[in-house]
Amino acid sequence: MSTKKQIGNEVWDVEQPAVVDDVVDETPALRPTVELEIQAKVDLNNPEAQGRGLTLAEEERMEAREWEIEQTRERWDRRQTSSREARTATAAEQMSVEATREFKKRAGCVNRWADPEEADPREQLTVAQLGEVNREAARLQTKLDGWSRSAISRRLAEQVADGKSMMSAVVSVFEELQRAPGRVIPIAAVSEVSRREVSISGRVTQLWESSNQAIQQVGLIEDETGRTKFTIWAKSRKTMVREGERVTMRNVAKSWYDGRVSVAVTVWSEMSFPEREAWWAE
DSSP states (O other): OEEEEEETTEEEEEEOOOOOOOOOOOOOOOOOOHHHHHHHHHHHHOGGGTTTTOOHHHHHHHHHHHHHHHHHHSOSOOOTTOOHHHHHHHHHHHHHHHHHHHHHHHHTTTOGGGOTTSOOGGGGSOHHHHHHHHHHHHHHHTTSTTOOHHHHHHHHHHHHHTTOOHHHHHHHHHHHHHTSTTSBOOGGGTTTOOOSEEEEEEEEEEEEOOOOTTEEEEEEEEOSSOEEEEEEEGGGOOOOOOTTOEEEEEEEEEEEETTEEEEEEOTTOEEEOHHHHHHHHO
């Protein structure tokens, strides 16, 4: 590369040096020596050497974390006759009782008989009313398996104390307890309960062939109150039923089609056969 300069009447041709864009970095690369690598491994694996090179705040944070872990891991009560488990169970039970009581107090805003501070309804009845309540409770106990006479009498007393007649209270309590969750309800009441799952018992009156491979069996189940369609899904892997035998189906799912209710046996359902069990017992 050259340039021309004019001085007076003469022109000079001056050569310019070439510009080199590449800059060579002559800074030497730093690599740890063998001694430094060994010392790093020692510092990493040796518990006494941990924390070196940290700031004061980081060292305090690390020590606090180690103390917390140690306190969590170690048990302060090391006696052979320690009562720690018993005291913990007592505290947990007390918390559960208090939570239940608080929940019932809130529920008392809707139903005054749920309030634990409300007096027993049987104490608010006259002697004649209480005697009639006890007689009706004893009569209903024979029709409601699994319910104690005391529980039935309390529900009757609540209805009577609220102003209902004895006949209305008996009908209302009987229907309520008969259709309570977990109870086997009449087939006619399947469409009336608001739960998604129900339990029924009856006799299989008819079975149909199904072209759907997902269905194991489909048919009709009937009791003295009515009948409904049932479906047993193949994935439930339940025992095959036969026409004419009695079966109890628990936790079956409700479904509706064309205004009619039916039930489906799923993997969470349970099936039992009272007649088969009685034959096996012999």
